[in-house]
Amino acid sequence: MKYLRAIAAALCVVGCLAAHAQTQAPPQVLVMLRVAAPHLRAADGYDAGYTAAPDETARLRIARQLAHQYGLQLVDNWPMPALGVDCFVMRIASGQSTGDITRALSNDARVESAEPRQAFHTLGGDPLYALQPTATRWHLAELHALTTGRNITVAEIDSGVDTANPDLTGQVVERQNFVDDGGYRPELHGTEVAGIIVAREGNGVGIAGVAPQARLLALRACWQLADGDAASACDSFTLAKALQYALEKRVQIINLSLSGPSDHLLQRLLDVALSRHVTVVGAVDASVADGGFPASYPGTLAVAGEHAQAHGTDAWIAPDEDIPTTLPGARWNMVNGTSFAAAEVSGLVALLRALSPDMTPTTLHDALAARTALGLASMRPMAIDACAAVAQVSRRCTCDCVTAHASLGVPRR
Amino acid sequence: MFRIVVVALVVLFAAQAHAQMTGSATLASDYRFRGTSLSNDQPSAQLALDYDWPSSGWYAGGMMASVRLDPENAAQLLVYGGYVHRFSTDFSVEGGVRYTRFTGSESYAYAETYAGFAYRQLVGRVYYAPNYFSNGYPVWYAELNDSHTLSGHWYAFAHAGYLRRSGDVSDYHVSRFRSDFQVGIGLSLQPCNVRLSWNTSHGAPDAVVGYPSAAGATRNAWVLSISYAW
Structure with a gap:
């Protein structure tokens, strides 16, 4: 069914191009x-x-x-x-x-x-865009009319990212390897997470990242365990090096789609990041009671998937199943898991911080909780309403104005 | 002073032939100026000419209006020039000078400088006239103007002004301050513009401020005006 939808979307694009070609x-x-x-x-x-x-x-x-x-x-x-x-x-x-x-x-x-007066025509867009949960649930295209994450730097601390994928070409401002002394290696998990955050929009192939104009630092602190398997390992040292580098680069957002035991060195680095109002996004490990570290660390934006098992963390909920994203090379595929839900939220935070670069953690929390502001705030975990969040920060109409502003009390514009 | 301003305007016009020139003619049921009637509550005809040099920020213009002072029919001649700087789409500041005189037995000539700002539709200005209406004392005047588009071609506007007369007013035993207000609606059908407003003033009477208005002129008035621009 999903493939049929993709084909239909592609046919629509071709049809639109043909119609515009006839316009003189x-x-x-x-x-x-x-x-x-x-x-x-x-x-x-x-x-x-x-x-x-x-x-x-x-x-x-x-x-x-x-x-x-x-x-x-x-x-x-x-x-x-x-x-x-x-x-x-x-x-x-x-x-x-x-x-x-x-x-x-x-x-x-x-x-x-x-x-x-020149004639323009719509381009092919992103063929898999229609399949992205964020396209329909978060109304990504409408959010991008207001913000695309421009001038926001996101550090992705993960396995290697392949910038040869057309959706990632030009989207990664820097790649650094903290795993070993060898060269930087493109790998599955890092490439998949990167695509969800910053994949190029409107380039005729693949998907659109949540924040396609954000600047991505691809910091390789994890390594893929086997070919063809995204499972990767990291350690506190490689992660600490990567965190240190991210702090040096004054990034605004750090995406940590990984989990492990609490670690003092990493906690200290995270404390520095949080004191600088860096937004740290961590994926919740549903197999651990507290959600795992760093998601469980206070101040971290813990993100769980919609289909993850119930847990006791104050996590934010984002789509985590059937997410199309980039693979090494000119390939794309569907992925599942909280790693990718966290990546979506990192992208969303980039959109919000592009609108309000100096926003405080409290302001960010309030924006993400915008939809639950009418008496549902005590419910945990909380599903993110991206439209309401962007509307609250931008003070402008987004997505369905009536819906968004019914809970915001923001004048319709 | 009047000749200097006229010469300056001629030089400006000659300096750039491609200025944007706007002319407008107005018929008003009353000529209200800062809360007083310069037409003795009678109708007035006005002819205005505005020049803009948008690329430089300079502007200039003039106006003739029928008035009724002392109470005789007369004409007002007014010229102005200034500079405006746009800081952003919504915000600009300006400064300039305006000179006014009247025909008839008394010219009541005076010049005043002004500085102001515009933020979207909100406009604020402060004027200073060292010899207001040739009365020998300075006057400060501050105003705020705002307008908002209503539905279609309709719009609403409002004005609040506050005047302070310097010099000795002890002989009058009244306040040296005066405020005036105006609210109204307008219908803009370019090149025509119709406005209806309610005008009122409070505080120092006309004689204290030095206005050459006729005795018995009212403080409150409805004013209907029709303008045509070209």
Whole structure:
């Protein structure tokens, strides 16, 4: 069934491309005219107002003059206050060169800028995107309209990451090996976790990471035990080296999709990280009563899977089954487990911190608990509502505005 | 002073032929200025011209208006020039000078400087006139203006102003302070604009502030105005 959905999604993409190929945009040029910042006018204090400032008539008149002078037809206009301009659309007569008209307009002192009106088409997207639990449950595409994790650095302390996968090419800013003196090795688990966090979006292959514009540090502190098996081992020394390096690099998020016994050295390093407001995300080990270390360590964002067995930790819940992600090489596959639920939450935290870089752990906790703010906060573990979290931090409408803001009390925008 | 400003405006116009020029004509049921009527509660016609040089931030303009002072029919001539700097999409600051005089037996000429800010639709300014309406004493005036788009072409606006007259007012035995307020709604149908507002003032009477308004002019008034821009 899932493969049928993937095929249907691919067919839809092909169909959309074909439809756009048939669209032929008329030759038009976009002409931008500057808008003065609000200021006193002759009649101010007498009988005028800013909402109905009359100066747009001046720009409309200039646009008409330009159209007449260059033999164009004024067909539309739209204010773009974010750029401080009004944009006028002008149709180019047959026989005129779009390039010549654009250059002439650009050199006109009355014009802020001019450019041809160009046709765009949607790209292939990520064929497996529709299968991602975060695509449907977290409304990932809608979240990405507001935040993509830009300028947030995530340290993935795991086994090696293969950047040869097209979804990871260019997504990893640095790879370091803390396992041995040998070279960095691409491995399964690290590559799978990396894809969930930062896989390239809209590149026509594979998946979209939760935070596709975050910067990933792939710190290899674990090693794969057997070919073809993602099971990997680490030790406190390799992990400590990797944590130390992450602290040196001033990362904002550390993803630890691993578990083991409590360790003093690692606890001290985590204390430093937490004191710097680094978000430490740890995967809950469902086979251990307390969820295992570091998930059980106070201050760590412990993440459990939806289908994990009940446990006593104050864990956050994220999708953990049938998650498509990257494999070494140009391959993808479905994975299951809390490692990947933690990776999803690391990506989500990157989205939130991109919106509010200086957010405190308390603010982050409140955002993740946004959906449970109406009397359900005592329930543990807590399922994360990514839309509500982003809405709370961004103070903007996300996903289904009505649903998101019914629990937030945020004005719909 | 008036000649200097006019010459400066001519130089500015000549310096850049591609300024954005806006003209507007207004008919108002009353000419309310800082809470007083400069038209003796009678209708007024106004003609305004604004020039913008958006790439540089400079602006200038002028206005003519029919007034009724002392109480004789007269005309007001006003010119202004200033500079505005946009710090962000939402925030800008400005400063400039405005000069006003009237025809008739008394010119009541005066100049004032101003500085202000605009944050989205909220506009605040402080004005200082060293010889307000040629009365020989300085006046400070501060104002806040706000407007919000309602549905369609409708919008609402509000204004609050606070004036302080310097100098000796002991002979009047009244306050040297005066406040004025305006609230209203507007209908913007470019290039036309219709506004209806309620205007009121409190505090020092017109004579204390030096306004040449006719005796008996009201403090409260509804004002309807229609403007046409080109």
